[in-house]
Structures are given as C-alpha cells and as structure tokens.
Amino acid sequence: MTPVISVTGLTRRYRDHVALDQVSLEVEAGSIVGLLGRNGAGKTTLLRILAGQEFPSAGDVLVHGAPPAENEAVLRRMVFVREDQTYPDFKVRHALRVASWFYPNWNAELADALLADFGLPAGRAIKKLSRGMRSALGIVIGLAARADVTLFDEPYAGLDAVARQIFYDRLLADYAEHPRTILLSTHLIDEAAGLLERVIVIDRGRIVLTADADDLRGVATAVSGPVLAVDEFTAGRVVWDRRRVASRVSVVVVGGLDEADRLLARSLQLDLTPLTLQQLVVQAAAQPADTLERTSA
C-alpha cells in the first residue's frame, strides 16, 4: 500500500521557537489515526502544513503524492476542520452550500441528517451560534465533505459529552460505509481511543510514538502493593513512575503480562490496573524516545 500522507524530516521554525523538529511519518489510506499530544506539542502546526495552510521550514510533505500547498487537486480531496473555525457573515445553510461547491464528494443528505442530529438550525446566522454549535457546524462540514483525507483538529470545543458521542457515532457509521483517511487530533484520548486504528504521539515537536492503538492495550500496567512485594514482582522489568506512600508503592510496569505474571501478582496480593491510552500517552511523553517501542517489540 502506498501511504496517502508521507512526511519526511519536516521542521517548522518560528523565529526562536521550533514547532516541529524533524518529523517523519506515513499514514496509510483508509484508516482512522489519532494525533495525540499536549497543547503546544505541534499537532495543529502539523495539520496546518498537511492542509497546505502553512509552509515547512525544511523537509518534504506529500499528500496523494504531491505537496499540498497551493495544489488545488490535492486540496479538493481534503477537508480540514480546525478548532474554533471562523466563518464569514453567513447563515449555516450558506456555509454548507459553499462547502458543497468545493468538495466533489459532498453529500447533502448526510449534511441534513447531521444538522438534525446536532440540532443546528440551517437558517441561523453563524455568528449567533454558541461555541459548541459552531464546532458542530465544522463537524457537519468535515463529515459531509467525504474527503479522501479528513483532518479534524480538536473539533469539539464547547461540545458536551452527548454531542461528542454523536460525533463519534456518526463518524464511525459514515466511515464504515465510505472508508477514507481520517486524522483526528485530540486531547480527549480515552473518549476516542476505541475509534483509532493507529496513534501518533507528538511531544515538543517530535514524534515520540507511533503504534497500532490496539497493540498499546495492556502494554503498561499500574502495579501497587507493599514495597517488598512490588519489588519482587518488578525485578527485571521496565518500570516507570515509581511513587510511594508509607510502606505502599505504585509503579507502572511496561510490557505485557501473561497468565503466570497475573498469578504471581495475585499471590503477592498486588493490585494490577491496566493503563488507559491516555495515561499511557502521558507516561510515554515523559520517557526517553522509543522506550515503549523497544519494550513492546
């Protein structure tokens, strides 16, 4: 398979700040990829460059095999929904009509169904919408465009949990019928974890982890109990984040546990709690690069 997005040695500098530092990655066509990391990690800069809205300082960026910037053929096959998108002085209906002219795969029925799902009135002026409703409009456009490459950058500012669930469900349903490449940047990692096929974790402008999301499940476990028992259990294992209170310790053990490990933990009366993807990403960002890849390989 040829990657639909291919980035090599991408660096983006702003005066004395390096937003992206030698980033290389590939995204296969037909997958949902999570772009994960803290605020300011470089997620938005990366997405803006992929969307052709910004130029690299160095490195190569190819989308559908060509640099995206000022390339209409590539840009028409791509939709970019950004956090707090601003719109001209339009009504909702006008924004959808403009989008329908631009995106060749635009589906008006889907757009109407999504408006109803989110309770967005088509005749309302966009500037009178709440922040959440403006986010919903971005999501409607992002999904109804059915673009080959769909970039969502924290698309749900101001949306409550119910509306976010609607987003995830509609995204999955439409993706199932019309597979495409979706890059979703989010800090609500655990909410979106099940949707993701791959994850790319970015921290301070560098890629710290790329992996199949499912492979990361069970790869790290919080182990807690009496000091001596925890020490016995963790001997010879990779351990992160050791914390202690009185005679009780909690550590994160990296690497999958098998049945024998579980029995041992039980006999030592240790508590085992698998790390969620979000906890894992937080931990991974704090470690030297590729610790996790070495241990999970």
Added chain:
Amino acid sequence: MRDMAGLDEGTPLFAQIAERLAEEIADGGLAEGERVPSMNELAAFYRINPATAAKGLNLLADDGLLEKRRGIGMFVASGARRRLLAQRRQRFAAQYVAPLVTEAARLGIDPDELITLVRESSQAAAVTAQGGVTV
C-alpha cells in the same frame, strides 16, 4: 466513549471481540450455521474501529470457528461449539482451580476440607437451579 459496551482497557480490543463471540458460540447464543455480526455491526455496537472488529472476526475464522461465505458474511462453523467447550474445560483448571487451591492453602484449608466445601457449594447450586429455597 469510555465504556465500550463493557470492553476493558487491559487487553487488545480485537482479542476481546473474538473472546465475546466465542463465548456466545460456546453458550449457544450464536448457533452453528448462524450468521455472526459483520465488522461494521460490531464496530457500531462496541463503538470501535471497524478494522479492529475485522481483526477479531478473522482471529476466529483463522481458528476455523467461523467460515466466510463470499459476499454474505461470516457464519459459525459446524463443530465450533464442541471445540470451544473442550478449550474451556482445559482453561478451567488453570484459571479457577489453581488459584482456588492457592488461596485455600493460604487460609489453612487442607485438600479434604476444600473438596467438602466444593461439594457443599455444588449441592447448594443444584438446589437453587431447581428453584428450591434453602434454609
């Protein structure tokens, strides 16, 4: 989204999907020859990526527990239930009996006492199953 219809964090989702389907087959909820949910049906129900659901289905298909019929979907293979029950019996000893014996030893329950306890518990369960009221 946290609660993906009861899936947990500790094991890969595809393995959990496969395990749940296998449970249903073993319990007879999915009969041999019956169509199993498609990748997209499973993805929508569990709210997971369709590729993950497909991986779970393929795991069972590779084991010969499901069979693919081109253009229609996947079906429970004949003999699947018998094979799963045999596997479960094997796993039973490791999963339940071994920890039971370990815990009993810790509490100072000797093997004879343990067998008596198992027998009593088994009789109580039989009475309950018949709809009888104990005490």
